[in-house]
Amino acid sequence: MTTFLENYFRLKEHKTDVRKEVLAGITTFMTMAYILAVNPGILSAAGMDAGAVFTATALGACIGTVLMALFSNYPFALAPGMGLNAFFAYTVVGQMGYSWQVALAAVFVEGIIFIILSLTKVRSALFNAIPPALKVGVTSGIGLFITFIGLENAKIVVSGPTLVGLYPFKAAFADGTFWSTGIGALLALIGILLTAVMLAKKVPGGILLGIIITWGLGMLCELTGIYVPDPKLGMFSVMPSFANGIAIPSLAPTFMQLDFSAIFTFNFVTIMLSLMFVDLFDTLGTLIGVASKANMLDKNGRLPKIEGALLADAIATTGGALLGTSTVTTFVESSTGVAAGGRTGLTSITVAVLFFLSLFFAPIFLAIPAFATAPALVIVGFLMVSSLLNVDCNVDFNDMTEAIPAFIAAVAMPFMYSISEGISMGVISYVFINLLSGAHRMKQISSVIYILAIIFVLKYIYV
Template identity: 40%
Template sequence: MSFLERRFDLAARGTDVRTEILAGATTFLTMAYIVLVNPAILGMAGMPVAGVAVATCLAAAFASILMGFTANVPLALAPGMGLNAYFSFTVVQQMHVPWPVALGCVLISGLVFLALTAVGVRQMILAAIPPKLFAATAGGIGLFIGFIGLKNAGIVVSNPATFVSLGDLRQPGAALALLGLLLIGGLSIWKVRGAVLIGIIAITLIGAVVGAVTMTPQPYDLGAIRDTAFKLDLAGVFGLGGSHGLGVLEILFVFLFVDLFDNIGTLVAVTKRAGLIGPDGQIPRLNRILFTDAAATVVGSMAGTSTVTSYVESAAGVQAGGRTGLTAVTTGVLFLAVMFVAPYAQLVPVWATAPALILVGGLMMAPLAEIVWDDPLDAVPAFLTLIMIPLTFSIANGLAFGITGYAALKIVRGTITRRDWMLLALALLFVLRFLYLAAG
């Protein structure tokens, strides 16, 4: 018996080295788009794109390999979609927090996550939130991401009369983005692995041929990470005052909660499909998984990227036969390999990554089917969460309306109990947040 078979318990889970490696490669192909999309989004916050590209690969590699070896589950991680948008568009652009300070917030959220996991508070918070709001949050983030993609492509533009309207589809960016969406959608229908990444690269090349992309070749240089690594500003976080004083609490809250929702939702979906959930409904080595997720965020912030979280695309590797941590390790090794070309991600224009944002946003709508839309206690909070995230450009607002609405309706229905103390505490926290925003 080989070291890998013993280390990852392959025989007991009915798999082998070859299957696990192929599954890891499948997972990598389905989520490798993040190497291009994450730098594009964080670049809008003023971060050095090449440095973010290298940091993205490094964080994804570290997190996935650590998950494989410590928890032995086929779960890959990388900087999270939605969280990177919140980092760039809300924290930096709307709240005017410098990106090094925002990275400091990511680091602190990771450290708090570690502490909350150690004392079991994460499980208490998780139990207080109705599962239907998990689905609504995922859907709301999907709409948020999709809207950003449409905006970046010029397909949707601002309008003083109607707020938004249809852009000029004859513009190269909009036309190529639509072509890219058709290409990625078609490849996905035919179940081509790596469809998103193929589509981004293909549309970028087509744009270069028609003169819509200006290529500025430069040598491969992993040293680009110097522009983002250890650039976080912790002193700036604790020194935020005035309009930012309580705002930093909001930032930390969103980073914590969205990562919690992403991680748990993805974890349950992937482990269930892999047949790893025990007869009692419990997930084996749950604490190791949660600790890995938190540690990955800490390392990612120091490298120079937003919150790192579990990826639902890991389900593609499970579908290909992945059952152990060797799948995740393989994915991590491939992210290490792609680091050598990561700086070239800055050559990809935002309209080329827009189709990926639109498609990923659409796929994130699937959990909405779990909501009982005929029950107002489910439907109203879920809808508030779903709609407020994209319309206010803030995940925090969506979470605030959804959780507060759910608590209020439980009180009106008369079904609130002492066991709901955590839910009421969260709702009160959000009400205080609304009052603070109104006073400002």
């Protein structure tokens, strides 16, 4: 079996082995398993059956991730995307008043269009047209973005008078919330330090061990009464519960429940284009960032076999809509598996298997708290930001026409809480700075970049 896996996924060619790939897959899964709990909660606000959405989420992630492995042999994992699910539930259904069946139809149409664009290589052309400087900026921006997500999820960073600030430990101790949110934040900080030490000592699987150790400390704290779960504060029990058994929730309430009655209306087209825009550039940004960190880009900054990766993403979106979930997309948390050494589709297959098993062992996977996965996100964020120091990135940061747009793309992602917004700002600034400074005369800037800049500007004016 080991020999088959080595030959099929070409492990030696990618300087990896079965053990490393499996550990990387487990790491990726544990950092994105939260989607199994979060997605049903968000989509149920749109009136969808939470149990069916849970099953659709697990199956959609499993199918999409398997396709990624088979089509591209890359260590990327897919699942219903955060942000896209909120737009689905709170904007399309909540504000615009459409049924969730119509929203699923919009997701399905978006997926079909993406399949066509992937087969005609339009999406890969967009990827390849992005200048190397922006690719480095996007990689760094994603690193800052997932670091911020990790700190926010662990409640180390909270909202405050200065917009965001450090968790108020003293005030929380006084009002009693420290034993819930405060303990979680402290455990996350401990986990970050422990994970950093393990990476410094080159401990195999250090990022995964950081998650497991932090989770273990959380269970110990809960058993001893130091950590007190409080759902009102978003702090839940970290102990797996099998009180409801291991029955798989029925998919029937959402399966094939698409409503195309509004397909020829202007609002439907607007919804579909909005979903498509965010998905397109979130996916491109994720592929750029994760592939760059894994040194998968060629000397021209292109990703070989990107067509297969994009096609897997497109088919997963279409399949997810049929199952009954919002847009399935490539997850930025894939970077945790890459940082753990994952380099091939075997990492993705491992993630897919775990998503399938989650149908039977949901209590275990859903018990992983956000403060336990925070150390992985923070450390991987650091590893991705370090791409700025990579001497092989072929970007001259003394050239302000390259460096400033890269910087804008990087900082826009965490501050605007969006990968796609970071790409938008980066592309717009790149075109304007190069045009107005006259630097464009000495460069071969792709016409695609000019077109994208115009589209992004129009988006901010009209959308």
